[in-house]
Amino acid sequence: EPEVTQTPSHQVTQMGQEVILRCVPISNHLYFYWYRQILGQKVEFLVSFYNNEISEKSEIFDDQFSVERPDGSNFTLKIRSTKLEDSAMYFCAARGGKAYEQYFGPGTRLTVT
Amino acid sequence: AQTVTQSQPEMSVQEAETVTLSCTYDTSENNYYLFWYKQPPSRQMILVIRQEAYKQQNATENRFSVNFQKAAKSFSLKISDSQLGDTAMYFCAFMKPDLTGANSKLTFGKGITLSVRP
Numbered sequence: 001e002p003e004v005t006q007t008p009s010h011q012v013t014q015m016g017q018e019v020i021l022r023c024v025p026i027s028n029h030l031y032f033y034w035y036r037q038i039l040g041q042k043v044e045f046l047v048s049f050y051n052n053e054i055s056e057k058s059e060i061f062d063d064q065f066s067v068e069r070p071d072g073s074n075f076t077l078k079i080r081s082t083k084l085e086d087s088a089m090y091f092c093a094a095r096g097g098k099a100y101e102q103y104f105g106p107g108t109r110l111t112v113t
Numbered sequence: 114a115q116t117v118t119q120s121q122p123e124m125s126v127q128e129a130e131t132v133t134l135s136c137t138y139d140t141s142e143n144n145y146y147l148f149w150y151k152q153p154p155s156r157q158m159i160l161v162i163r164q165e166a167y168k169q170q171n172a173t174e175n176r177f178s179v180n181f182q183k184a185a186k187s188f189s190l191k192i193s194d195s196q197l198g199d200t201a202m203y204f205c206a207f208m209k210p211d212l213t214g215a216n217s218k219l220t221f222g223k224g225i226t227l228s229v230r231p
Binding site: 031033035037041042043044045048056058089091093095100101102103104106107109 | 146148150155156157158159160163204206208210217218219220221222223224
């Protein structure tokens with residue numbers, strides 16, 4: 001199975017700064033997701049994206065968050081003004097049309113100082 | 114809303130032995146999917162095994178198999194012939210597919226830390 005890739009692997013930013021996390025899904029995948037995992041805690045759903053629009057989002061995904069797939073390839077998560085509590089591992093996941101398995105990228109560790 | 118419970122925070126097993134990781138879930142749905150994901154120290158999330166709720170037969174993938182008890186809402190993972198590389202956190206996850214397939218988010222349990230001893 002081809003890999004989902006994410007960049008950067010680690011991002012350090014100051015509180016209040018904007019960050020953009022990037023994901024390159026597998027080419028024939030249609031459904032895209034962002035999850036986050038605060039250190040030592042469970043993985044939490046943030047948002048799902050299909051057909052160039054958000055299909056579902058969680059309570060965590062407030063106005064500070066946005067997603068887009070600007071060039072039909074990269075899938076990005078933007079946090080407009082980061083807070084200390086945004087420090088977490090952010091995972092991108094993708095899946096194809098018929099199968100329900102979601103394949104995860106290696107994650108981006110975001111550290112907000 | 115669906116919930117997934119993994120009540121054992123950690124387990125330890127001797128290399129080459131068998132270990133079972135427990136998971137229960139709560140849902141009113143009849144059609145759903147269950148997954149086990151492995152997260153090694155690298156923190157990559159790796160799909161281990163999948164089970165469709167409509168299938169009575171338990172899924173198997175090499176040394177990994179599940180015991181799916183739909184009525185009891187239980188979904189345990191059995192790892193046979195444990196290897197050092199199996200040391201990781203293991204997450205149980207639930208997914209309810211919707212009609213469009215777009216809103217198929219995963220709901221995870223808290224995870225269990227498995228240590229394989231040499």
